[in-house]
Amino acid sequence: MINTYLPSIKHGNSNAFFLMAGPCAIEGEEIALRIADRIVNITDKLNIPYIFKGSYRKANRSKGSSFTGIGDEKALKILEKVGQTFGIPTVTDIHESDEAAMAAAYVDVLQIPAFLCRQTDLLVAAANTGKVVNIKKGQFLSAESMKFAVEKVQEAGNNSVILTDRGNTFGYQDLIVDYRGLPVMKSFNVPTVMDCTHSLQQPNQSSGVTGGKPELIETIAKAAIAVGADGLFIETHPDPANAKSDGANMLHLDHLEGLLTKLLRIREAVM
Incomplete structure (x- = not known):
């Protein structure tokens, strides 16, 4: 489990899944701390190990005018402050090899975006930092093929x-989740996570703004826990409609505690 990799993480219920959650992008210090504080209170109450998620920069945007970030160093320092303030690990995306060492100075987990999961130099650079590496499965790849991404990091x-599974491309403007992939990836002896929000994206819309189906987040999460996911990845925000990135598929922060409570009952039933 993730606790093996991050001794600093709170050792909650050994039967619980762990949670990666937070805003899609770091929008500012106040909102990041407010979201983290709320989630820490919830996960402490429910005894769920927690990792704060926030992208310091969004490199994969449909339109050139879309929000990409508030500045790399500024956003990374906010991630560092979140971790120090609440005593929790943090995770952020990296996009190019030379970003690995930079981000590793501020966060505990480096995330490889799905579109970049085959980029050998990026995987090796992340591995060389000694940080935990969270690799998102490409929407265009089978679960079986992800063993090669794992091997690249391990061989380094x-x-x-x-x-982390985040769905599979289904036509031009939709994604679908194949839950057979979770046990396949677990067979590689690494923790396996379900991204419950990005898997509900509707990309490549004619407007240039990605759509989503947030009303199905609970469905995706329940099924993932039922088939044995070790962790869940959920982007959440107190005002998704006005979030600067991916608001169309984020969970409203007010709904997080109720959802996690239901999921713990499912986890207990299937253990």
Whole structure:
């Protein structure tokens, strides 16, 4: 489990899944701390190990005018402050090899975006930092093929790997989740996570703004826990409609505690 990789994480219920959650992008210090505080209170109450998620920069945007970030160093320092303030690990995306060492100075987990999961130099650079590496499965790849991404990190001398499923491309403007992939990826002896929000994206819309189906987040999460996911990835915000990135598929923060409570009951039933 993730606790093996991050000794600083709170050791909650050994039967619980762990949670990666937070805003899609770091929008500012106040909102990041407010979201983290709310989620820490919830996960402490429910005894769920928690990792704060926030992208310091969004590199994959449909339109050139879309929000990409508030500045790399500024956003990374906010992630660092979140981790220090609440005593929790943090995770952020990296996009190019030279970003690995930079981001690793501020966060505990480096995330490889799905579109970049085959980029050998990026995977090796992340591995070389010694940080935990969370690799998102490409929408265009089978679960079986992700063993090669895991091997690239491990062969670079880093065994701290997580795999995250975020759905598969279904036509031009939709994604679908194949839950057979979770046990397949678990067979590689790494923690396996379900991204419950990005898997509901509707990309490539004619407007240039990605759509989503947030009303199905609970469905995706329940099924993931039922088939044995070790962790869940959920982007959440107190005002998704006005979030600067991916608001169309984020969970409203007010709904997080109720959802996690239901999921713990499912986890208990299937353990």
